[in-house]
Amino acid sequence: VKKWWHSSVVYQIYPRSFNDSNGDGIGDLKGIIEKLDYLKNLGIDVIWLSPVFKSPNDDNGYDISDYEDIMDEFGTLEDMELLLKEANNRGIKILMDxxxxxxxxxxxxxxxxxxxxxxxxxxxxxWRDPVDGHEPNDLGSTFSGSAWEWDEATGQYYLHLFSKKQPDLNWENPIVREEVWKSMNFWIDKGIGGFRMDVIELLGKIPDEKIISNGPMLHEYIREMNRNSFGDKDLLTVGECWGATPEIAKMYSNPDGSELSMVFQFEHIGLDQIPGKDKWDLQPLNLIDLKNVFHKWQTCFHDDGWNSLFWNNHDTPRIVSRWGNDKVYKIESAKMLATLLHGLKGTPYIYQGEELGMANIKFKDINQYKDIETLNMYKDRLNKGYKHEDIMESIYAKGRDNARTPMQWSDEIDGGFTTGTPWIEVNPNFTEINAKEQVSNPNSIYNYYKKLIEIRKNNEVIVYGDFEMLLPEDKNIFAYVRTLKDSKIVVVCNFYENEVEYNIPKEYEEKKEVLISNYGLSLTGRLRPFEAIMYRV
Ligand code: GLO
Structure with a gap:
């Protein structure tokens, strides 16, 4: 059965860093309203709004103190209603986080x-009693240190899988679940387009047995949520699930509609970290691994599940710096990565600034960083004896603030993001990389994304076609073909900066119609640095 969100393209906004309308250095809801036409022009259908709820901002809004009100710095409930209205007027739906x-x-x-x-x-x-005067067990927080915090007043520990200002809710308590359904319905009644669900896989945890992800009750809770909130509405619901396998993903995104619309899984994104270590422990990406992971996720669903496609979000480094080349080939490599992803099956997500080729940041001083995960890790590793320089290398590669420097709207001061002092420094490359220049430049990365979105809208084969990997053994080229009835589209990408030669099977050789490419005329059997081409055969 076809769903509207099968052919949609989602754009993620990190409100704090998107657009500041009142000069306090922090993005806000009115600032988003000002840029809706920019998004409409790009062609996206849905906005995923990172959290805008009341929050003391220990984790930039992922620590919510009131689910039914708006963070002061972002505006008011009336501003949010206006944003929903203005977005709906432009045919854009909004997902709440x-x-x-x-x-x-x-x-x-x-x-x-x-x-x-x-x-x-x-x-x-x-809440748990101490064991022998210590934490109940050795569960760790994602943001470093123990997941248990001692509370002197009542003589017990509470669990926090993230910062100690983010205590975990007890999902085993049915009253907690009802509270959550109530707040979800509050937003559904306001006309939102759906939900992105943060770390959804943790809800079924059994901390005493150190079962954290994918606990036994997880899918039961999600089905209960579905029945009590969005189940009978036509909304987009997407679960953030780091540890999903295809089998698990089929449960989440079962087309019977009992759980969610789709999964947002990260297997490809973890390939440049040392297996068994954490995200800060780096290893180079092996393209064959990336091809295998995409191959698996492109072919595991038939009509029994749905996936998201993404390179970036607010937790991951900028893709052009990560797997492209943000210096000599920044335009070519950003477009190549976009082509590779936007020809695949699934719902594409574009993270703010990705459509401009925004790059990672290298701050000299640790104090220029704002992210709690980064700051806690820095202290933790220093204590453990790591060298400052090595920790900084990890932060340059993987720190979440790479994704959180302000949107670069123009070449004016602070990239036109704010007239005040930005809460985090703007990437100094804004004079070169900014929306104002790119919207008017037909060869820009922005206009390339715009065209990719159009191609998806006009070619059902990209939405529903079967996937077949081409040249699976090739260490430099990512190539595939999508097929729907007699419509066939081939995508060929050179993932690196060396020129390469290749032999594609005869039947895919002739380019009947080039849909998009990042160089002018394409050559036969040869690809230039980061060259990408999508064509009909
Ligand atoms: C990732 C989230 C992240 C939050 C965390 C706590 O896993 O998207 O940004 O910090 O989930 O809510």
Whole structure:
């Protein structure tokens, strides 16, 4: 069965860094409204809005203190209603970011919960007695250190899989689940287009057994959520699931509609870290591994699941710096990576600035960084004896602030993001990479993305066609063919900066119609640095 979100393209906004309308250095909802025409022109259908709810910003809004109100710095509930209206007027739907694994410690539930052991809200969170005077077990927080925080007043520990200002909700408590459904319905009634669900795979955790991801009750909870909120509405729901396998993904995105629309899984994104270590421990990407992972996810679903396509989000480094070349070949490599991804099956997500080829940042001083994950890791590794220079290399490669420097709107001061002092410094390359220049330049990365989106809209084969990998053994080229009935589209990408020769099977040789390419006329059997071409055969 066809769904509207099969052919949609989603654009992720990180509101803090998108556009500041009032000069306080922080992006806001009115700032987003000002840029809706820019997004409309790009051709996207859906905005995923990273959290805009009330929050003390320990983790930039992923620590929510009120699910039914807006962060002061971003505006008011009226501004949010206006944004929904203005977006809907342009045919753009808005996904809210549902962060329901944890709240802020400043949420009224937690303020109550920590008051006493017999408080009515105590069981909203996960409290445990000490074991031999220590933490109940050795579970670690994603943001470094123990996942257990001692609470002197009541003599117990509470669980926080992220920062200690992000206590985990107790999903085993049915009242907690009802509270979550209630807030979801609050937003559904306001006319949102759906939800992106933060770390959804953690909801079924059993901390005492150190089961964190994919716990036994997880899918039960998601089905209960579905029945009690969006199940009978035609919304887009996407689960952030780091550890999904195709089998798990089929449960989440079962077309019977019992759970979510699609998964957002990260297998390809983890390929440049040392297996078994964490994201800061780097290894070079092997293209064959990348091809294998895409091949697996492109062919695992028949009519029984749906995937997202992405290179970037607010947690990952900029793709042009990561797997492209952000110096000599920044335009070519950004376009190549876009071509590779946008010819695949799944719902594409574009992260703000990706459509301009925005690049990673290298701050000299650790204090220029703002991200709690980065700052905690820095301290933790220094204590463990790592060298400052090595830690900085990891941060340059993987730090989340790479994705969080402000949008580069123009070549004016601070890239036109704010008239005040930006909350995090703007990447100094804004004079060269900015939206104003690119919107009017027909050869820009922006206009290339715009064309890729159009191609998807006009070619059902890109939405629904079968996938076949070509040249699977080739170490430099990523090539594939998409087939739907008698329509066939071939994509050939040189992933590196050396010229390469290749022999494609005869039947795919003749380019009947070139749909898009990042060089002028293409050659036969040879690809220039980062050359990409998509054509009909
Ligand atoms: C990633 C989230 C991340 C949040 C975390 C806590 O895993 O997208 O940005 O920091 O989930 O909510």
């Amino acid at each position: 549902l962060v329901a694994n944890h709240t802020s410690d400043e949420h009224k539930w937690f303020i109550e919960s920590r008051k006493s052991k017999d408080n009515a809200y105590r069981d909203y969170y996960i």
